[in-house]
Amino acid sequence: MNRVSTLQAFDTSLAQLQKRQVEMSEMQNQLTTGKRVNRASDDPTAAARAERALASSARVDADQRGVDASKSFMSLTESSLGDANDLLQRARELVVQAGNAGLGDSERKNLATELQGIRSQLLTIANRSDGANGYLFGGQGSAQAPFIDAPGAVQFRGTGGEAKIAGTEGLPIAMDGGATWLSARTGNGVFETKVTTSTGSATIDVGSVVNPSALTGSTYDIQFTNTAGVVTYSVLKDGAATAMTNVPYQAGTAMQIDGMAVTVSGAPATGDAFKIVPSSSTLSVFDTLDKTVSDLSTPNKRGPQITQDSIMNLRNLDQVMGRLTTARSDAGVTLNRIDGVTDRLGEQKISAETEKSNAQDLDMVQAISDFQNKQSGYDAALKSYSMVQRLSLFQYLNG
Structure with missing residues (x-):
């Protein structure tokens, strides 16, 4: 018992x-x-789940900070490129106005002065700060303003390429300034027409591609002869004669040369010559404006010279504007991508918080x-x- x-x-x-x-x-x-789990000893398995969810949430927060930085940068960049295009549009209007042969030297000089001011504003935009001790167009790194107005030309002293946030998204936090401002395609983007000699009244247009498969990438010279009012031309390819020799010239009629069409207008004199060269990615916004200012500041130009300057300067402005427009479009695409990444990170954050809550939070009713x-x-x-x-x-x- x-x-x-x-x-x-x-x-x-x-x-x-x-x-x-x-x-x-x-x-x-x-x-x-x-909370149901306040210490790991309360429920080791649930505590481990909550810890993993907390780590996942922290990673999402870190990624979101990087995305926010990229969004801020891309928004500023897109706005800056919009400002630059507005200025270049004004520059284009001035060049069109300057193409009027009836303007005097003083009037053209005034237009050149306004263009010089536009150039200064564009340089300021190219060196615009990102608000975080960096530069919007500094590339992969620049401790100082990336563009310097050196004698002869504006130079890019940043590091080429784009700086990007860490992580798998690879979103940019700085744009390649050299590629954006100094690397538009010359000419019409495929080839470039140039004046070699012009003592008559002839001018050449920008030209166009009519048969891409026939392009050779060679350099061509168009040389004119005027004998008693009868004008003929010959085409040399890389310095060698071609089948196009002593061809009768018709003003305003396109010349078909190996997939290219160029039109010469006016009356060429003997010895006048034009050149066609392959396009290259070397056209600078600032060089374009410098040349335009120089052309407008040069006095005593003949009507054909003024017309030719206008054709070439408008062509170059259109090319650099196109390059900046493309860069602005890229910024817009990136901003759309950022919105998508933000939405996805938000979903991941909610998922992590839900998992953490399921692991450790208390069912209050129960x-x-x-x-x-x-x-x-x-x-x-x-x-x-x-x-x-x-x-x-x-x-x-x-x-």
């Missing part, structure tokens, strides 16, 4: 009371924090119910302990 001593009964009741008190305290802590049950159990244990206390032999004898 097992005997239960008074001490054993007290200890058992006290242990039960303490256990229920601890359980209530833990439930109260959970209700206060709103927790309140459990707490009430444990409180009832504690009250019952307290009553039981109180009854056991009154069952001692001394109390019995005293009674």
Whole structure:
């Protein structure tokens, strides 16, 4: 027969009371924090899940900071390129105005002065800060303004290429200034027409490609002879004579040369010559404006010279404007991409937070119910302990 001593009964009741008190305290802590897992020991598996979710959320936050930096940069870049294109559009209007042969030298000089001011504004835009101790067009790095107005030409002293944020997205935080401002295609983008000699009234247009498969990439010279008013021309390819020799000249009629069409207008003199060379990516915004300013500042030009200058300067302006427009379009595409990345990161953030919540957060309805049950159990244990206390032999004898 097992005997239960008074001490054993007290200890058992006290242990039960303490256990229920601890359980209530833990439930109260959970209700206060709103978390089911406050320490790893509460639920090691759930704690590990929450830790992984927390790490995933932190990575998303880091990625989002990089994306936000890229968005800020690309927004500033897109706006800056818009400002530059507005200025170049004004420059184009001035060049069209300057093509009027009826203008005098002083009027053309005034136009050149305004163009010089536009050039200065464009240089300021090219050196615009990104607001974070960097430059929008500094490429992969530039500790100082990336463009310097050196004697002879504006030079790019940044590092070529684009600086990008860390991570898999590779979003840019600086644009390649050299490629943007100094590397438009010369001519019409495929070939470039040039004046070699012009003493008559002839001018040559920009030209166009009529048969891409026939292009050779060679250099061509168009040489004119005017004998008693009868004008003929010959075409040399890389300095060698071709089948096009002593061809009768018709003003304003396109000449078809190996997939290219160029039109010469006016009356060439003997010895007048034009050249066709392959296009290259060497056309600078600033060189274009410098040449235009120089042309407009040169006095005593003949009408055909003014017309030819206008043709070439408009061609060059269109090319550099096209390059900046392409760069601006690229910035817009990147901004759209950033919106998509932001949406995806937002979804990843929600997923990580949901996983973390599922792992450690408390079901408040269930927790309140459990707490009430444990409180009832504690009250019952307290009553039981109180009854056991009154069952001692001394109390019995005293009674």
